Amino acid sequence: MTEALAERLHPGTIQLAHRVTAIEVTEQVELTMEQSGSRFRQTFDHVIVTLPPRLSGLIQWRPALPESVHDQLRTTPTWMAGKAKVVAVYDTPFWRQSGRSGFATSWSGVLQEIHDASPPTGPGALFGFFRLTATERATLGETAVKRQVIEQLIRLFGEEAGHPIAVLYQDWAK
Numbered sequence: 219m220t221e222a223l224a225e226r227l228h229p230g231t232i233q234l235a236h237r238v239t240a241i242e243v244t245e246q247v248e249l250t251m252e253q254s255g256s257r258f259r260q261t262f263d264h265v266i267v268t269l270p271p272r273l274s275g276l277i278q279w280r281p282a283l284p285e286s287v288h289d290q291l292r293t294t295p296t297w298m299a300g301k302a303k304v305v306a307v308y309d310t311p312f313w314r315q316s317g318r319s320g321f322a323t324s325w326s327g328v329l330q331e332i333h334d335a336s337p338p339t340g341p342g343a344l345f346g347f348f349r350l351t352a353t354e355r356a357t358l359g360e361t362a363v364k365r366q367v368i369e370q371l372i373r374l375f376g377e378e379a380g381h382p383i384a385v386l387y388q389d390w391a392k
């Protein structure tokens with residue numbers, strides 16, 4: 219989708235890997251940017267900032283943002299920044315053979331939300347969002363987290379869930 223949208227823009231409109239370090243508003247707006255260690259400035263008529271709000275503190279604003287706005291941006295959490303995801307991969311989506319959907323919601327297991335994430339053909343995959351907080355996951359450690367994930371999947375989907383061919387774990391809080 220992003221590529222289709224980008225194709226409608228004039229060539230050169232999108233400049234990836236350019237980090238904005240300062241925004242100065244006069245009659246126009248001057249951005250200071252860094253790319254591969256070099257710093258340069260460019261002037262625009264308008265600027266729309268779509269950073270995660272709390273990153274706005276890393277930008278020098280001239281004139282400075284009002285303190286109340288700055289505080290509000292700094293204390294706005296990044297949605298889902300503390301989350302982790304896990305995918306348990308199996309030879310087949312075995313749960314379907316017993317009429318199970320692969321979907322689950324739990325308020326007691328380590329995973330809170332589980333989905334069937336299998337491709338249309340071939341292997342099976344169960345995907346989960348954690349109920350555990352980032353601190354709880356860090357305290358348990360990756361090995362224990364993965365073990366508890368599989369134990370929960372066994373409780374929900376049966377013994378076959380105990381034999382994944384891979385358990386892919388990504389803790390985004392890190």
Ligand SMILES: Cc1cc2nc3c(=O)[nH]c(=O)nc-3n(C[C@H](O)[C@H](O)[C@H](O)COP(=O)(O)OP(=O)(O)OC[C@H]3O[C@@H](n4cnc5c(N)ncnc54)[C@H](O)[C@@H]3O)c2cc1C
Nearest residue numbers: 236237238239268269270273277297298299300301302390
């Ligand atoms: C772990 C995790 C899992 C998620 N899972 C899902 C999901 O399953 N489904 C779903 O719908 N949503 C999910 N989300 C939410 C989704 O990713 C966000 O809502 C969405 O990406 C927000 O888009 P955005 O454009 O506001 O910000 P971002 O995607 O964060 O884009 C901001 C951009 O600004 C750039 N940037 C930062 N600083 C500067 C700077 N100084 N100069 C220039 N550029 C800068 C960043 O590199 C980034 O590209 C997830 C988020 C996280 C963190």
